[in-house]
Amino acid sequence: MCKRLEELRASIAIRYPSSFRVYRGSKLSREEVENLRVGALVATNDPITGISPSEGRQDQQQYILFEINVNLLETPDLVIADVSDESVAPQENEILFGLGTTFAVQQINYDDEHCVWHIELILSSEVNHINEQYKKYIHDRLQECDATMFFGNCLGDILGDYSAAMRFFHRQLRIKPIDDPYRPNTLYHLARVYRCMGLYSQAVNYFRRAMLLQRRRLPQSGYAYAQTISGLAMLYSETGRTKQSIDLQTKAVQIFRTYLSEDHVQMAIVYNRLAYVCYQEKQYERAQSLLSVTMSVLKNKGPLNYTGYATSLDLMGTVKWAIGMKHEAAEYLTDALKMRESFLTEEHPLVARTCYTLAKLYAEMPQGHSAAMSYALRALRIREAKLTKNHRELILSLDLVHQLTQNSFEADA
Template sequence: MNCSSDNIRINDEYEKYIRKRLEGTNPTILFGHFIANIYRDFSQSMIHFYRLLRILLIDHLERLNVYHNLGRIYRFIEKFEKSLNCFRCARLLVHRLLPERMYDYCCILSGMDTVCSCMGDSERALKLLRQALALHKKSFPENQTEILFHLNLLGHAYFQAKQYDHALSILNSAENFFQRRMSIDHQRCVQTLNSMGLVYRALDNDKEALICFQEALRKRHSLLGKDHPYLASTYYQLSLIHSDRAEYEFALDYVQKSLNIQLIKLPHSHSELKLSRELLRRLQQRQ
């Protein structure tokens, strides 16, 4: 089988997988998820999900997904305690539906891990992620595409814990998994590249970090809206690298692009917005 036909086969398999996943997804949940994750309109998405909480019966099966999505939204806007509370509610609701809803349970654990990592509790974050990854591997086929989601989070958690060798090993595994299973650009592969850039930068390997961030930026341009906060995060990292290289014109351009997005899409108290403002201030002082 040649490379072209192999790529077609992989793409067909992935499309069938996505269609199957969408068939089991409640449209009202998907709509709120779309508002938060694609348009990054967190306030409207939150209104949507709280409305669902008011109208859904107390024993409705979708309440766990409502809490799960609220947990994600609160994490995005850095309301971490509220995020954890929502994830805990989702975890309580999903327990009675196991093992049928094992996939949801693994995602909830991963969501809690990300919040713990953001709060600086790396030990707890890694414990939750290892548990989620082990359950996923035990419950689902070894080659299921969603494994990439857990590998990405685990790699980033090791990065947050400053265990850079472990982080790079996990992220390389994620990249290899992606290349074997999918031949199309995918946001999770871009997340892998961006996280690898962070690790290389922490290891003082700016050459490799620059390659990762530039490739992540190229793919994010093609996959996401021009005002998506993920683009802003990559712009910021590129600005840091060029600043360290004394390439201040490039650095200033990238951080301004980052701020243009963050000022629209992020709360004014968000940590990433504060970092971009501080970097812009330092760069302007050099002019």
């Protein structure tokens, strides 16, 4: 379909002037509408066939009429096509935008008479710029590691399909020669998958096997060895062995510094991990300092929606919550959630993790029960679909939903 839209792109300049308007009806939650601001970027990928008016601005579901201003001269690279001739309803003069097309908000007004929001948009080329940044980032990373590992990481890190990632890396181990130079790296990535699945004993086994092979090849394998140490440290932090974790993360940082500059993306990622352990150890000031450095590096070095930046926002929100700054914490966590939703799938376990944290936070805030339950249920739904039945995070979500439900019953009584 995307290819066909690109083919039809040229014909739209013939049928339409360089500047014209199109309209689209949609439905958003009240929270999403309230978060819209002039200048913000939005993507509307869920068309609906019709609109029935809501009862007012307090309804949970709000109805939107988007008015989109198109200027073909200002956005020559964006894919837009008139599909009237291929539509079952040609009289509707239907126009489709390419997948991922992004718009900038120009005006926001509410029609009290008809209970409908009118939002004026213009096409934005900013996402094209982000895509170019991302292509460069991937190209640079491919110079540093085996490209096949990226496919396995995409299955787990981006799509959240840990079972598929596990099968992929096991297959790589079967087909690679015993002396293949990338075998230790495959063991490391398989260990990461098992850690994400909550299968910690298997993860420790593969981390240690990777470290054994990497130690034999020092100093040439020093970079990969530091990665594996950092990964094992993350496992220790998740299983409550924070003293061992902070020692290992500190060791990993020291090794990385012999290979990388302080503003390298990998340094930012390991600082994220170290910041999380500092948070666990209640070293909040150090955690905030590390996260500030990390966010600065990731903003300058990686694409803006790079997943590590979302992790930094999530952790900063968690730290702010720990020191009693709940409203600021909610802002960081909400930003982290939006970024994760834009970069990952909406059903990714990391999305669930941020939803869970927001649920816990709102549960402590006045009038926050409704938002807490909404986030808690979403986190539970994702974890039930993506995680094993005995996974620690699934159990935490079940307990939280039960607790919030119990609190609701007690409040009603």
